[in-house]
Amino acid sequence: MKRAGTAVITAAAALALAHPSSATAATTTAWTVPTCNRVVGDGAVTFTTDEGANLAGTSGTLKPVSYTHGLVALGAGNTLLATRNSELQRSTDAGCSWTHAATLGSESARLTAGTGTRAFAWEPNGGYLARVDGTTVTRLTAPVAAVVGLGTDPVDPAHVRLAGGDGRLYDSRNAGATWTVTGTPAFPEGTGVYSVTFDPTDPDHAVAGAMVRGGAVTTDGGATWTASTGLSSGPANLFGTAVSPADPSVVYGIGVDLAEAVPGSGNEGRHLFRSADGGRTFAKILDDTAEHKLTNSTLLAPSPSDPNVLHFEYGTYFMGYGTDLFRLDAGTGVITKTHNAFDGVSAIAFNPVRPSVMYLGVEEVGTPS
Structure with missing residues (x-):
């Protein structure tokens, strides 16, 4: 599915790219490609249009120790969320600028996109769980001590499914307020x-x-x-x-x-x-x-x-190695590699209108300043 010649797409179509059966659940706001050459923010998220050969510069320099574990593009037009350490960050201009949205109760939360402006933040092998609606974060009670996965329903914003470290799945029909083991x-x-x-x-x-x-x-x-x-x-x-x-x-x-x-x-x-x-x-x-x-x-x-x-990817701070980004085509067996100076890339999201635009959540370990 090539979108290279398309500059604007409705959020309904953008969501359908990731969730083909959910076009009716989206808003009518439009997604676009980034129009900036530099990302305004603390440096936790950048983007690339050439699979990592070149990364957009950032106005801020990421300071150690920083991990960007969560990064999602939402159904709402031009809206992304990211988690850097315990901070939730938000962009509403296709990743060109990022602002503080909330402080989370986890230093390593991942993000799973829902529909519209909704997402869920959860801590792998931990009990932290929260729902994000726009800029509002609602802490939820996980049904297990260890969460190892979370999935959303593209046709029902209130339906969410969680996986526990006990090997079971848990189901919620009220956006995570209550859970039933399945x-x-x-x-x-x-x-x-x-x-x-x-x-x-x-x-x-x-x-x-x-x-x-x-x-x-x-x-x-x-x-x-x-x-x-x-x-x-x-x-x-x-x-x-x-x-x-x-x-x-x-x-x-x-x-x-x-x-x-x-x-x-x-x-x-x-x-x-x-x-x-x-x-x-x-x-x-x-x-x-x-x-x-x-x-x-x-x-x-x-x-x-x-x-x-x-x-x-493969990245490490050891001896200042940096990060390799790989692209594997399983059909041809061809692998290409690009390199950057970050200590790691810990999250990747794709622009819904043009998937060749990749957003990268980066990390800086090194020695804390």
Whole structure:
């Protein structure tokens, strides 16, 4: 889906890009591409129009220690949210300027977009949970001590689904005010669950990753789960997954084949995986190498317009290395790499009118000043 010649798109169409069935839930405000060359803000968010070869400058310089864990483009026109440490920031001009919106009760909150101006902030493996409506933040009570994933419903703004570290899904029909446990656990009791990723077009479809037991997928909202195959001939760790917004049958994952993870194995069994059947069956598509470094927490950002394209990163402050941004085309096997001086890129969002515009939430670790 090419949008390069389009300058303006209604929010209804923008939301439909990420949530094809939700065009009627959006406002009529328009999304545009950024019209600035420099981002006004503290430096937590920048953008690139050439997949990382060049980054827009910022008026402020990010100071250590700063992590931008959450970053989403919303259905409301030109509106984005970001979390830097405990601060919630907001942009209403397609990412050209950012202002303080609120202080959150978490230093590492992620964001999941809802419809319109709504989003949810949640802390991985923690209990922090909040709803964001415009500039209003409402603290919510999580039904579990550890949240490992959260998904929203593109056709019902009040419907939200949460995944707990106990391997179960929890459902809310009142925007997170109350919760009901649903279905059965994804894994046997006592299994360490790393993450649960929800399909942005359908909250009934989710992929779970766990310690030793690998992955599991549900397409009925957690009523039943099917164990994923293809991760290993034996046990596997599946740390994180990402469902393609362009085609929900495509799922990417980062994990370790524990049958390969023996001393001296080089990549220690760490691979990038891809599924073409919604997470039921995975295949290895990239090994951890010195050229294409993978970690347990590698950020996976599938293209919203091409299910074959995945963006991922490797960054570290050690010896001033900086960050590599990768673009992998699973159809051709071609990988390209760009580099920047930030200590990491911890969040990626795409401009809804032109997905080639990527917003980057960056981090600066170094030594605190």
